[in-house]
Amino acid sequence: MKVLEVRGLTKSFGGVRAVAGVDLGLEEGELVAMIGPNGAGKSTCFNMLNGQLRPDAGSIRYRGDEITGLAPPAVWRLGIGRTFQITATFGSMTVAENVQVALLSHHRRLHGLFGRVATRYRDEALALLARVGMADQAERACAVLAYGDLKRVELAVALANRPGLLLMDEPTAGMAPAERAELMTLVATIVGERGIAVLFTEHDMDVVFAHADRIVVLNRGEMIAAGAPDAVREDPRVREVYLGHDFALTG
Numbered sequence: 001m002k003v004l005e006v007r008g009l010t011k012s013f014g015g016v017r018a019v020a021g022v023d024l025g026l027e028e029g030e031l032v033a034m035i036g037p038n039g040a041g042k043s044t045c046f047n048m049l050n051g052q053l054r055p056d057a058g059s060i061r062y063r064g065d066e067i068t069g070l071a072p073p074a075v076w077r078l079g080i081g082r083t084f085q086i087t088a089t090f091g092s093m094t095v096a097e098n099v100q101v102a103l104l105s106h107h108r109r110l111h112g113l114f115g116r117v118a119t120r121y122r123d124e125a126l127a128l129l130a131r132v133g134m135a136d137q138a139e140r141a142c143a144v145l146a147y148g149d150l151k152r153v154e155l156a157v158a159l160a161n162r163p164g165l166l167l168m169d170e171p172t173a174g175m176a177p178a179e180r181a182e183l184m185t186l187v188a189t190i191v192g193e194r195g196i197a198v199l200f201t202e203h204d205m206d207v208v209f210a211h212a213d214r215i216v217v218l219n220r221g222e223m224i225a226a227g228a229p230d231a232v233r234e235d236p237r238v239r240e241v242y243l244g245h246d247f248a249l250t251g
Helices: 042-049 072-078 095-106 114-119 122-131 147-159 177-194 205-211 229-234 236-243
Strands: 004-013 016-026 031-035 057-062 080-083 165-169 197-201 214-219 222-227
Touching (some): 016 042, 016 214, 031 177, 031 205, 042 165, 072 080, 080 147, 095 122, 147 165, 147 177, 177 197, 177 205, 205 229, 214 229
Parallel strands (some): 031 214, 080 165
Antiparallel strands (some): 004 016
């Protein structure tokens, strides 16, 4: 059974069709990139997958269950995590507290417990931070962290609900090249360990072609190609609308 199965996903805003009949599926432990030029419909797809937008048409199934139209909290509780292009952490809280709040939500114990965050699920939070290489900064406020470290904290937060599917919107945006490679290597390792399916958008083609098992290409809301990296790299239409004719055919 596929972790994610999408059929005919469609969304329009006024007279503009942002997403037009997209089909895709993800298996356990698979790292799939969704690429395309600005305005291709990538963020709109993500926003429908995690419930922020309701599709005009189409079906979204998670582990065989229909989830089309569910609100974001319900989607999250099913085991679908998300990270954002701009990090979304509580700057005034410590690194550990950010992860503990996510764990409290996962265990449905948020109500009335904010005053005791520091005492709840701390060991589990520290274990997640250790997994992303941030345990030594657990007591620092998120507001003072370097951007690359914030991305690691956000990944730990996303892992707090033990997701079966992780949606990562521009996970390496704003990071230096070395940090991008390190983060995506970490993600790929965690995917292999936990069998998580990951769908990510990314503009850095070095990251995409180094780490994606498969690539889906959108242009003006339509899927124009999907397949293994080598096949997508050589696809004439993809090179025409996005990669460019000088993009290396190998490497």
